[in-house]
Amino acid sequence: MKNWNFAKMYLMALALLFGMAGFAGAADEPEAVVLDSLANLYEAVEFDHMMHTDLGEDCAVCHHHTTGTGPENDNCARCHADSPENDVVACSQCHEAQPFSAEVLNAKSENNMLYHLDKPGLKAVYHLNCIGCHEEMDGPIGCQDCHARTEAGDAFYHADAKGGSEGGH
Amino acid sequence: MSAISRRRFLAASAAGCAATTLAGSKNALAAGSFTGYPDGMGVLVDLTRCIGCRTCEAACNKEQHLAAPDKPFDDMSVHDEIHHGQKRRPDENAYTVVNRYESESSAKPVYRKIQCNHCAEPACLTSCFVNAYTKTHEGAVIYNGKVCVGCRNCMIACPFNIPGYSYSSAFNPLVKKCIFCYDTRLKEGLPPACVESCPQQVMTFGKRTDLIKIAKQRIKNNPEKYVDHLYGEREMGGTHWMYLAGVPFADAGFNVHLGNEPILNNVKDFLGTVPMVLAIWPALFTGFHLLATKGKDGHGHGEDDTHHIDGEGDK
Incomplete structure (x- = not known):
């Protein structure tokens, strides 16, 4: 009986170890992210994060330098070559949902030390950062391939316009 | 002796000198050292996006x-439309259009x-004789539909062929164009609707002076991506959409x-002399007349107060 108790202890210790190792390797990496902060004309995006990490590329491809690995762009590396991992690496952390609001514009004009004055807003970076790679890797590039249009969106784009006569005013 | 008295x-x-001085100072203003409103907002349009x-x-x-519209806004066949031998252009129902072009320099x-x-010195404003156009401090060129008489001079004047005309209206045709969303947004410092809607942030909103710096920086950081020119920085005296x-x-x-x-420069030099002409010529030709009729007998009034020059026979 004593041997079996010891064995149980060892087994439990091993299980804990492997369990923790599993967690440590993932490091709070989400499997999927729902991008809904801008959903209005289109539905929220169900973003398969795990599929993208499984592609094997450096995290910096999407997250710049915020995941602790150096940035890809040499220009960025001038300052961020040794930047440590951030607590929050979500895009919305740095890229504003309203890039031209009064607060943002005032902050830029008042703060002389702000370097990244040309930082695109959140909606723009989703498209600018993702679509380029999708085009190369045959990923989804149509609008509704990533997010279906809502009813508000259909009204906005006048989806019910019947197509007018050609020529003549 | 001259018939004119010293007085x-x-x-x-004295009158001639005063008129010349006044006209001259007006001329100096018209000479134009206008460098634009310093806090004017603008938009940088990055066509690579x-x-x-x-x-x-x-x-x-x-x-x-x-x-x-006739077709939905996600219908891409509009890029193939040709009207009167041209691609689409802004009109009364579309203050902005997006056209597609092919270039040998690009596969896409x-x-x-x-x-x-929204030019700094707009041609439309220059050409409008009812002062329907206003260049606001915020940078927008807006127009007052109430005073517009529909003469369409601004459509001729605009070097970019922007103003559209509401041909469809029989009794109240007006010129229509983009107003930088002045009434609904720019007055409160908000970006126009098109800027906010763009999924790729093709347009960047900010002070025109800041946008020029941002544009130069983008060119500097990506020399292989951009043509080294900011269109609208100086064209036609500078525009606020670049x-x-x-x-x-x-x-x-x-x-x-x-x-x-x-466009103003084409006319302001000779138009600037108009006040001076109006002041000088009466004095000048009065002077000629007096010189020409100096000392002649019979100059002046006849018995019956008619004015006749010597040499003309009585008729």
Whole structure:
């Protein structure tokens, strides 16, 4: 009986170890992210994060330098070559949902030390950062391939316009 | 001796000098050292980001309560439309359009968003004789539909062929164009609807002076991506909507032969002399008349107060 108790202890210790190792390797990496902060004309995006990490590329491809690995762009590396991992690496952390609001514009004009004055807003970076790679890797590039249009969106784009006569005013 | 008295001569000279001085100072103002409103807002349009999705057209249509379009705004066949031998242009129902162009410098087509460029010294404003146009401090060139008489001089004057005309209206036709969303947004410092709607942030909103710096920085950081020119920085005296492109601007449908002088410069020199002419010529020709008739007998009034020159026989 004593041997079996010891064995149980060892087994439990091993299980804990492997369990923790599993967690440590993932490091709070989400499997999927729902991008809904801008959903209005289109539905929220169900973003398969795990599929993208499984592609094997450096995290910096999407997250710049915020995941602790150096940035890809040499220009960025001038300052961020040794930047440590951030607590929050979500895009919305740095890229504003309203890039031209009064607060943002005032902050830029008042703060002389702000370097990244040309930082695109959140909606723009989703498209600018993702679509380029999708085009190369045959990923989804149509609008509704990533997010279906809502009813508000259909009204906005006048989806019910019947197509007018050609020529003549 | 001259028939003119010393008093009259001195009075006329004083009047002539005063008129010249006043006219002259007006001329100096008209000579134009206007460098634009320093806090004017602008928009930087980066055509390397534009994919021709026409979301900006939809946003403008909604914001300005324009008529429903013939085709949905996600219909890309509009890029193949030809009207009167030209691609689409802004009109009364579309204050902005996006056109597609092909360029040898690029495998992918280039898209260009066309709208009023909100010039620093607008030709439309220059040409309008009812003062329907106003260049606001915020940078927008807006117009007052109530005073517009529909003469369409501004359509002729605009070097970018922007103002559209409401031909569809029989009794109240007006000129219509992009107003930078002045009434609904720019007055409160908000970006126009098209800028906010763009999924790729083709347009960047900010102070014009800041945008020029941002544009130069983008060119500097990505020399292989951009043509080294900021269209609208100086063209036609400078516009508040400026463009960056990855292909030669002529390929993207821009008029690259406009020069850097505002339209106003074509007329302000000779128009600036009008006050001086009006002041000087009466004095000058009075002087000629007096010289020509100096000392002649019979100059002056006849018995019956008729004015006749010697040499003419009585009729």
